[in-house]
Amino acid sequence: MIPVESAPDEEASLPKANGQVLSLPDSKPYDVGGVRFVPFDPVTSTIDDDFAEFRRYDWSRSLVDQASIGPMLTDKALAPFKTVSMSWRDIRVSVQTQTGGVLPCTKKVELKPILRGVTGCAQPGRMLAIMGGSGAGKSTLLTLLAGRMPAGEYEISGELLVNGHGRHLNTFRRIAGFVEQEDRMFAELTVREQLEISARCRLPASMPLEQKMRRVDQVIYELGLSKVADTKVGSFESRGISGGERKRVSIGIELVTNPPLLLLDEPTSGLDSFHAQAVMLTMLRLAREGRTIIATIHQPRSQIFQMFDDLLLLSEGYQVYLGSAKEMVGYFSQLGYPCPAYYNPADFALDLISLSTHSKMLEEQTRDRVAYLEASFSRHRKEMDAKLDEPLDDAMVVKPKEAPRLLSFLTCIGERKYSARWVEQFVILLRRAWSLKLRNRAIIQARVTLNVIYSIALGLIWLNAGRNTLDDRAVAGVIFYLLVNQSFGASSAIVMTYLSERRVVVRERSSRTYRMSAYFLAKSVTEVVLLVALVLFFSCITYWMVGFQPHAASFFIFTVTLTLAAHAAESLTLVASTSVRCEHTASMLASVLLTFSSLFAGFLIAPSIMPVWLRWIRYISFMFYAFAALMTDQFGSLPTLSSSQDPMQVYNVNSLGIGANIGFLILLAVVYRSIAYVGLLLNKQRFQKSL
Numbered sequence: 001m002i003p004v005e006s007a008p009d010e011e012a013s014l015p016k017a018n019g020q021v022l023s024l025p026d027s028k029p030y031d032v033g034g035v036r037f038v039p040f041d042p043v044t045s046t047i048d049d050d051f052a053e054f055r056r057y058d059w060s061r062s063l064v065d066q067a068s069i070g071p072m073l074t075d076k077a078l079a080p081f082k083t084v085s086m087s088w089r090d091i092r093v094s095v096q097t098q099t100g101g102v103l104p105c106t107k108k109v110e111l112k113p114i115l116r117g118v119t120g121c122a123q124p125g126r127m128l129a130i131m132g133g134s135g136a137g138k139s140t141l142l143t144l145l146a147g148r149m150p151a152g153e154y155e156i157s158g159e160l161l162v163n164g165h166g167r168h169l170n171t172f173r174r175i176a177g178f179v180e181q182e183d184r185m186f187a188e189l190t191v192r193e194q195l196e197i198s199a200r201c202r203l204p205a206s207m208p209l210e211q212k213m214r215r216v217d218q219v220i221y222e223l224g225l226s227k228v229a230d231t232k233v234g235s236f237e238s239r240g241i242s243g244g245e246r247k248r249v250s251i252g253i254e255l256v257t258n259p260p261l262l263l264l265d266e267p268t269s270g271l272d273s274f275h276a277q278a279v280m281l282t283m284l285r286l287a288r289e290g291r292t293i294i295a296t297i298h299q300p301r302s303q304i305f306q307m308f309d310d311l312l313l314l315s316e317g318y319q320v321y322l323g324s325a326k327e328m329v330g331y332f333s334q335l336g337y338p339c340p341a342y343y344n345p346a347d348f349a350l351d352l353i354s355l356s357t358h359s360k361m362l363e364e365q366t367r368d369r370v371a372y373l374e375a376s377f378s379r380h381r382k383e384m385d386a387k388l389d390e391p392l393d394d395a396m397v398v399k400p401k402e403a404p405r406l407l408s409f410l411t412c413i414g415e416r417k418y419s420a421r422w423v424e425q426f427v428i429l430l431r432r433a434w435s436l437k438l439r440n441r442a443i444i445q446a447r448v449t450l451n452v453i454y455s456i457a458l459g460l461i462w463l464n465a466g467r468n469t470l471d472d473r474a475v476a477g478v479i480f481y482l483l484v485n486q487s488f489g490a491s492s493a494i495v496m497t498y499l500s501e502r503r504v505v506v507r508e509r510s511s512r513t514y515r516m517s518a519y520f521l522a523k524s525v526t527e528v529v530l531l532v533a534l535v536l537f538f539s540c541i542t543y544w545m546v547g548f549q550p551h552a553a554s555f556f557i558f559t560v561t562l563t564l565a566a567h568a569a570e571s572l573t574l575v576a577s578t579s580v581r582c583e584h585t586a587s588m589l590a591s592v593l594l595t596f597s598s599l600f601a602g603f604l605i606a607p608s609i610m611p612v613w614l615r616w617i618r619y620i621s622f623m624f625y626a627f628a629a630l631m632t633d634q635f636g637s638l639p640t641l642s643s644s645q646d647p648m649q650v651y652n653v654n655s656l657g658i659g660a661n662i663g664f665l666i667l668l669a670v671v672y673r674s675i676a677y678v679g680l681l682l683n684k685q686r687f688q689k690s691l
């Protein structure tokens with residue numbers, strides 16, 4: 001086993017308040033394991049000085065030494081982690097594309113190769129850069145290495161080993177931090193809140209909350225985010241933190257669990273060169289602590305390029321280089337392509353391996369060059385394969401039987417499928433759902449304003465209609481209209497919510513942050529609470545203006561029924577929005593479902609007029625029960641009239657009574673929600689199970 005030295009007492013060197021490391025000032029340097037760390041401060045920090053420190057440090061120590069410095073910046077409760085190495089051989093990926101006409105019969109299915117036999121390895125304590133021009137296949141390779149290839153889309157072959165053995169994908173996804181190119185976060189939450197959710201859900205349940213929060217503080221400190229820790233992340237519409245800070249938050253979300261392996265897709269994209277360098281320097285620090293870092297990178301400045309230990313070059317899916325980043329220039333000059341003096345080696349490599357499409361002649365020339373480079377690399381591949389075949393250091397090998405156990409010991413995740421208990425997940429997500437609802441002020445304000453306008457407008461239109469007992473038609477009409485109004489109102493407010501959150505939820509779920517059931521229930525509870533408040537407010541105004549039965553019990557039944565109907569409408573909308581992936585389709589589907597529900601309520605058309613085979617639909621329409629409950633509430637206690645005068649018969653109200661109708665309403669809402677939940681599960685992002 002790798003002898004993991006006891007962690008240097010980093011706490012002793014960190015600033016303390018009342019004996020506890022709490023919020024750590026950004027700019028104070030500290031020494032750990034013989035290395036001086038100067039945290040980033042965009043104002044005072046000079047990256048060059050930091051970088052010089054790294055160059056002075058003797059990083060050429062053996063991997064064993066590198067492992068020994070693993071815990072140096074991490075909380076003792078998380079350390080030690082075991083190093084992770086990865087190797088892959090002859091990875092080929094292709095995707096099915098459709099070309100041709102609009103009609104299915106005229107379409108041709110083609111297999112488009114994306115990666116054409118890529119080999120490589122990534123080792124602990126080192127940073128591997130995957131470079132290539134746009135469309136070279138960098139993101140595809142990284143996504144595959146991260147174990148997050150979407151299922152069904154791609155054809156994949158090749159071999160991939162983790163610590164010398166095939167990987168167990170579910171466990172692997174929990175120990176590997178994957179930072180995507182796109183930063184998927186909730187705009188309304190602060191930086192600290194985003195990290196706290198990751199820490200509370202993904203760190204072991206046995207770890208005290210205080211320690212989890214300290215870990216969050218450490219990550220905030222390490223990533224230089226202290227100044228914006230309590231600032232909302234923001235979005236295109238509402239300005240929040242900067243692009244560089246967003247990127248660092250994305251990295252921090254993964255970093256809180258102290259993963260031994262970090263995969264980053266274009267971590268510097270969208271950043272100015274200063275912040276790009278700051279982010280990459282952080283990665284270098286993390287690598288030197290014993291982590292394995294793999295990053296795709298597009299066009300790094302020379303100082304960033306120098307930080308990488310290893311380099312994998314791709315051109316149009318072909319591999320043209322794998323080896324030390326420092327030796328890349330020498331390698332290509334041996335092949336007859338010397339790098340001009342004072343030239344950034346990264347620019348040189350990209351110029352060399354990119355296809356130029358400016359003219360046909362240039363394209364042919366560059367294509368020939370890439371073919372030559374690919375052929376030259378193929379000769380080296382045999383050497384490379386032999387190297388990959390060499391037995392790894394015993395300490396790096398985890399035997400298959402031990403794999404899940406050891407991997408969980410090595411990192412901080414624990415052996416459970418989800419680190420936090422279900423109840424804990426639910427409470428965390430409930431708090432988050434509530435914060436998101438309240439902070440989405442525009443939506444809340446719009447809903448309240450619309451409710452005020454509707455309640456007063458409808459109250460005025462049907463003013464005193466209920467007090468005029470001769471006008472049953474008006475009363476039945478207002479009951480039906482209120483039902484439709486509240487149902488469609490609730491539906492339109494909710495139709496987008498799951499779809500708009502989907503991107504973030506998919507990211508969180510792919511790293512096993514929480515169970516879908518905890519998320520779904522937390523969101524449902526928040527929606528119900530908000531709905532109760534809004535419908536109660538609406539009823540208080542409209543009920544008395546219209547002049548319905550002036551009894552507290554009737555008012556209570558009216559409000560409860562209307563709330564349950566709006567809740568059922570929300571649930572039916574969820575069926576639509578969780579069963580499709582497109583917001584517009586969901587919205588259209590929801591209005592179709594609600595329209596059909598209203599048609600079968602009994603007010604617009606008598607079941608006796610409908611074709612027999614369609615009549616059953618009313619039993620699964622929530623409005624059928626809600627309308628009956630509301631009508632019985634208003635007319636049920638009136639003296640019995642002849643069938644042509646009795647509004648209960650004229651408007652096809654069932655004879656189940658208020659209690660049974662409310663019971664069926666609840667049952668339908670539960671059934672709708674259960675269907676929506678199943679839809680959410682079936683429609684979840686699936687990943688390839690192979691490799």
Ligand SMILES: Nc1ncnc2c1ncn2[C@@H]1O[C@H](COP(=O)(O)OP(=O)(O)OP(=O)(O)O)[C@@H](O)[C@H]1O
Pocket residue numbers: 095097112114132133134135136137138139140141153298
């Ligand atoms: N699902 C897909 N359907 C069709 N083409 C795809 C699909 N996935 C990837 N590709 C194609 O594969 C090629 C490589 O894509 P990839 O995203 O890996 O490139 P990249 O090197 O990361 O590019 P960039 O630097 O521009 O992000 C591109 O030409 C892309 O269009």
